[in-house]
Amino acid sequence: MHELSLVSALVEEVSRDAQERGVSRITSVSLAVGKRAHALPHALLFCFDLIKRDTILAAAQLIIEVIPPLFHCESCGLSETHDALWLDCTCCGLPAVPTGGTELEIRGYEGDCPRGGKEN
Numbered sequence: 585m586h587e588l589s590l591v592s593a594l595v596e597e598v599s600r601d602a603q604e605r606g607v608s609r610i611t612s613v614s615l616a617v618g619k620r621a622h623a624l625p626h627a628l629l630f631c632f633d634l635i636k637r638d639t640i641l642a643a644a645q646l647i648i649e650v651i652p653p654l655f656h657c658e659s660c661g662l663s664e665t666h667d668a669l670w671l672d673c674t675c676c677g678l679p680a681v682p683t684g685g686t687e688l689e690i691r692g693y694e695g696d697c698p699r700g701g702k703e704n
């Protein structure tokens with residue numbers, strides 16, 4: 585499963601970063617997933633629940649923000665966000681080029697800080 589390796593990398597990255605900051609327990613992770621990223625949110629959630637066990641993310645919740653595709657028209661320069669996999673420019677009708685929506689990025693995470701202060 586493709587999502588399994590994605591989530592595995594995500595858990596590793598967050599764990600490493602949290603350990604560097606002295607965070608002992610993660611409570612939530614925010615992930616931006618583009619519609620064109622070829623990763624299904626429900627599969628990501630399923631894999632996350634499997635992989636997080638026995639890590640400092642064991643009690644963490646995965647929060648997924650789905651990013652709609654962004655299209656750019658090369659003839660008239662219009663950029664628009666549209667919830668579709670392909671699009672004809674709404675201004676001039678020519679096929680627009682997809683320029684976004686392939687994100688798969690960790691937007692941030694929250695956890696317990698051992699020093700009792702705030703994150704960031």
Ligand SMILES: [Zn+2]
Pocket residue numbers: 657658659660661662673674675676677678
């Ligand atoms: Zn156009």
